[in-house]
Amino acid sequence: MIRTRIKYCGLTREDDLAVAIDCGVDAIGFVAYARSPRFVGAARAAELAELLPPFVTPVVLFVNPTRDEVAAYLDLIPGATLQFHGDETPAECGQFGNPWIKAARVAADGRVAGADCDLASYAARYVGARAILLDAHSDGFGGAGKTFDWRLASGPLALPVVLSGGLDASNVGAGMAAVTPLAVDVSSGIERSRGIKDADKMRSFAAAVRAADDARHRA
Numbered sequence: 259m260i261r262t263r264i265k266y267c268g269l270t271r272e273d274d275l276a277v278a279i280d281c282g283v284d285a286i287g288f289v290a291y292a293r294s295p296r297f298v299g300a301a302r303a304a305e306l307a308e309l310l311p312p313f314v315t316p317v318v319l320f321v322n323p324t325r326d327e328v329a330a331y332l333d334l335i336p337g338a339t340l341q342f343h344g345d346e347t348p349a350e351c352g353q354f355g356n357p358w359i360k361a362a363r364v365a366a367d368g369r370v371a372g373a374d375c376d377l378a379s380y381a382a383r384y385v386g387a388r389a390i391l392l393d394a395h396s397d398g399f400g401g402a403g404k405t406f407d408w409r410l411a412s413g414p415l416a417l418p419v420v421l422s423g424g425l426d427a428s429n430v431g432a433g434m435a436a437v438t439p440l441a442v443d444v445s446s447g448i449e450r451s452r453g454i455k456d457a458d459k460m461r462s463f464a465a466a467v468r469a470a471d472d473a474r475h476r477a
């Protein structure tokens with residue numbers, strides 16, 4: 259009985275972390291991109307990651323970082339999974355030896371924003387990743403609260419899929435039905451305003467994922 263994994267992204271406060279853990283999420287994303295309102299520095303990310311119980315994975319996400327920028331977080335959170343949202347090459351992503359996820363911003367024509375290929379080719383290029391995180395194409399690099407056309411992600415890819423981009427409690431079930439992802443990832447959809455998490459929305463999102471899994475297993 260497969261359970262869809264859940265990642266809550268962009269947490270910056272202990273009380274939000276406690277709610278997320280209570281919701282049974284599988285991973286917590288810490289934003290290392292300084293232009294994001296959800297940004298946490300290495301020391302703050304390490305403080306928060308220290309509060310995670312076993313079996314809840316810390317994920318640190320970057321946009322075109324330098325090696326030293328990543329190393330500053332790994333020095334303090336050596337077991338972190340890394341998530342890359344920029345134009346990083348597979349070699350740049352894999353150079354640290356940590357598990358890593360590559361994000362792909364899916365444009366309306368099904369191609370990957372910033373790349374010269376379609377989604378299937380992009381996933382094959384990053385075959386060293388543990389998963390590909392499918393997000394909507396936006397002006398930024400992520401965290402935009404925008405969905406993409408899930409039909410563009412219904413075909414097989416070379417990597418397990420994390421569905422992301424504009425998810426919330428009201429649409430995550432439909433996204434799961436369309437894509438059947440390994441995991442779902444959310445940031446804006448569990449916030450009351452940009453960068454401010456909402457406990458009720460966190461609880462509702464997790465409940466919606468569980469309900470969608472139950473419905474699939476009953477079908």
Ligand SMILES: O=C(O)c1ccccc1NCC(=O)[C@H](O)[C@H](O)COP(=O)(O)O
Binds near residue numbers: 287393402
């Ligand atoms: O969260 C951010 O501010 C962010 C900024 C730059 C790159 C990535 C970022 N977030 C990465 C994530 O994994 C988000 O959860 C993902 O983009 C989905 O965000 P949302 O559409 O707000 O749920």
